[in-house]
Structures are given as structure tokens and as C-alpha cells.
Amino acid sequence: MRRLTIRAWLLVISVLFSVLAVGGISLVSYAIVYEGMVTVAKEHSKQVVGDISDVVRMHVDSVRQESPDLVGTESWRALVLRLSAFVAGWGAPESHVALYDSKGGLLWVNTPDPTVIQDPARLEEALDSDQILRSTVGETAPFRGMFFPAALPIYVTHVPLELPDGSRGVLIITHRSINEEQVIDAVRSPMFAHAAVAALAMIIVVQMTLGRILKLVDNLRLAAESIDAGRLDVRLPEEGEHEISRLAKVLNALIDRLQRKAEAQTRFIADASHELATPVAGIRGYTNILKKWGTADPEVQAEAIAAIDRESNRMARLCKDLLALVRDEKTMEIQSVRFDVNAVCRETLAAAATRYMSKGLEFIGPEEGQLIMIGDSDKVGDMISILVDNAAKYTEKGSVSVQTRRKRDTIVIEVADTGIGIHPEEAESIFERFYRSDVSRSKRTGGFGLGLPIAKTIVDGIKGTIEVSSTVGEGSIFTVRLPRGRM
Structure with missing residues (x-):
């Protein structure tokens, strides 16, 4: 029955x-x-x-x-x-x-x-x-x-x-x-x-009122069915200031969050592929160098093998950082060794120059000399590589520069470019996980949304800070401040 x-x-x-x-x-x-x-x-x-x-x-x-x-x-x-x-x-x-x-x-x-x-x-x-x-x-x-x-x-x-x-x-x-x-x-x-x-009038009024309420409930049901079917484009009407309208607003906000998360998950595959493609491109570039000149020039061969090893290690660390980013892990393993920050910057710029050779960009490194700090050279190198790679992606012509200096017990690293810049209202969000500042720009560059959050995670793990200043159409400057560590 x-x-x-x-x-x-x-x-x-x-x-x-x-x-x-x-x-x-x-x-x-x-x-x-x-x-x-x-x-x-x-x-x-x-x-x-x-x-x-x-x-x-x-x-x-x-x-x-x-x-x-x-x-x-x-x-x-x-x-x-x-x-x-x-x-x-x-x-x-x-x-x-x-x-x-x-x-x-x-x-x-x-x-x-x-x-x-x-x-x-x-x-x-x-x-x-x-x-x-x-x-x-x-x-x-x-x-x-x-x-x-x-x-x-x-x-x-x-x-x-x-x-x-x-x-x-x-x-x-x-x-x-x-x-x-x-x-x-x-x-x-x-x-x-x-x-x-x-009595008849009361029944009619009650039925009209209940009919309106049930219509709102039906809308909630349709929204739930659309979510269950994977469609997140349905929104509930929010007219009025009653309990149902407030519930509709809450559900619409929930659907918006679900839609953003679904879009973020969709972008994650493309973005992760792009981030991993950077060290892969370096490996392929040095592999081609080995094929052409490696057998004839032992010095080129040694340099290419070292670069391939460095890029493969970077890809392994990047995979680990991606996993930590997805899991939203707050801690990471930080090594403590003595290293030259300027040397790491020059190696990163050399690898970037090889990857972006076709763009004709000028890569400018820090002045000659050493800048010693105590910390995790691999993590710092990964962070600088992400910032340089991000700068090169959004710079069609001009230069990408990395400058370093010591300020008391702090190491300051500035990565500047002459690219398209970042809108002021988006500057605070670019370090969020899976944030994409401009979807059309991301389609043109092949992906955006994981590198900067990973860099922010690394900087936070080292107890440093990172900030950005930018002018649309002129370029951006990322400023990283890291503790120098005890010598």
C-alpha cells in the first residue's frame, strides 16, 4: 500500500x-x-x-x-x-x-x-x-x-x-x-x-501556504538531486527573509564551495602535470644535450648527468610536496646544512634558461660571491625554482632576475620579472591551494595553482615569510625572507 x-x-x-x-x-x-x-x-x-x-x-x-x-x-x-x-x-x-x-x-x-x-x-x-x-x-x-x-x-x-x-x-x-x-x-x-x-477558507489558505513551502522544499530536493547527479549549476531561490530562504542561502553557499572544490580537483590534474613537466622538460633537455655533445665532450656529459640527477631529485621532492599539499600537511622534514644561496640561485637560473630558451628571456642572477646560510638547500632550491619558473611562464619578453642580500640574521631573496603582473585583489590569494588567478591565462600557460602554494609551504616550513608586490602590465616581485641560521 x-x-x-x-x-x-x-x-x-x-x-x-x-x-x-x-x-x-x-x-x-x-x-x-x-x-x-x-x-x-x-x-x-x-x-x-x-x-x-x-x-x-x-x-x-x-x-x-x-x-x-x-x-x-x-x-x-x-x-x-x-x-x-x-x-x-x-x-x-x-x-x-x-x-x-x-x-x-x-x-x-x-x-x-x-x-x-x-x-x-x-x-x-x-x-x-x-x-x-x-x-x-x-x-x-x-x-x-x-x-x-x-x-x-x-x-x-x-x-x-x-x-x-x-x-x-x-x-x-x-x-x-x-x-x-x-x-x-x-x-x-x-x-x-x-x-x-x-473552515473552507482556512483550508484554502493553509494549502496555499503549505504549497509555497513545499515548493521551496521541492527546490531543495532538486538541488540535492543535481548534486547527486554531479551537476553543480543549480541554485535555489533566495527570495524573502524566512527560514527556508536562509536555508537556501546556506545550501547555495555549500554548492558554491562544492563547485569550487570540484573545479579545483579538475584543475589539480592539469596543474600537477604541469608542475611535474618542468623537471621532466629539464631532464629531456639535458638528455638531448647528451645525445648531441655528451660523447664528444666529457665536461658537457658530466654537467648534463648532474643536471638530470638534480632534476630527477627535484621531481621526486615535488611529488612529495604535492602529496603533502593535497593532504594539507602542516609540517615537513627540513634538513639543516651549510650552503651557498647564490650558488643555488645560479643553478636554478641556468636550468630555467635551458627550459625557456625559446622565449628569449634574459635570466639575471645574484652578484658574484657567496651568501652562506644554514638550512635545507634542496627545499630552498625548490622554492626558488618554483618562483623563477612562475616568473618565466608569465613573462613574454624581458627578464627574470634573482637578487639576494643579507639583512642582519635574515636572508632576503627577490625574484622579479617583467611579465603581465597580478591584480591587487588577487595578490592575497595566489598562495592558496589550487587557486587560479586567471583561468584564461592559465589555459595559455598550461596550468597554475600548485607551484606558489608549494613555495609558501616550503617557506612556512623554514619559518620564513613570502610576499608579492605587482603592477599589472609591468611585472611582479616576490620577496622571500628566511632565517640565516646559526653558523
């Missing part, structure tokens, strides 16, 4: 809630109206009883005073004539009046066929008492009046009084709340009709 969807469940819940809420309010309102009419009927009954009792007593006194010589049946007949005349002019169809003598015999009734409640025990109790006795016939049934014509209780009042001949009698007044029942019947239908309309 298929389970109900969220929309179906919400429809059921909204219908139940609307029916319960509006129905409850309607029931309470109806109950208030009903109870109000019951109270009005009670008060009206008391008022009618009081009026009729006063009139009857007044006529009894009038008969006694006007005809004191009338006794027995004659006095009663005179009273009946007065009462009949009174009732005929009064016009109260909801009230029925009957007069009984001391023996329980009916003396007079206001209608030929009255619907008068006969209660001998109550009548006898009234004859023996001087108090007015009130009772009701029927029950208060408000819920019955919701579906059928209202039927309020019948109010029966026994009023003891003295007849014109001096004997005791009982006036029984039966009051039906016809007007109040008509009010209840008149109110019931419009009230429940309005309740039905209100």
Missing part, C-alpha cells in the same frame, strides 16, 4: 485542524447563544408570571369589593368573566393560564383546549403552601437544537391565591419560550453556514 505523501498528510491535518478550530469556535458560540436564550426565557417566564398573578389578584379584589354579596359559583363566574376579558385583550399565545379551586377542580382556562401540564401532586402541594412553586418540563438540550428545531423547557408556575369567596385556589401558569426558540433557530443556520465558509 502506497504511503501518503507529505502534501496529502498536510491536507488531512489542515482539514482536521480547520474543522476542529472553526467547529469548536462555532460550537462555543452556539452554546453561548443557546444558554443566553435559556436565561432570557427564565427571566421572561418570571416576568409573565408576575404580571398575570398581579392582574388575577387585582380582579379577585375587584370582584370582592364590587359585589360583596356574591358567593360560591356566582363569585367565581364574575371572576372568570373578568379574566376572560383580560386574556382576550392581552394576546400572549406562549402562556397558558388555568385557575383551580381548593378541591383541585378546574374553574377557568384561557383556551378551549389548553396544553396545561396536569400534576396533581404539585397542585396539592401548592394548595397547602403559601409559596410560589416553579418547575420545568423537558430538558435543556443545546446539541439537539443544532440539527433540529430548538425546544426549550416549559416553565410551569403554581401561584396560591385567595378566591373571591374566601376559599383557596391555585393559578397555574404555563409558559413556552416561543420567541427564544425562534431566535435560536434563526441564528443556527447562518452561524454554521459561516463556519463552513470559514
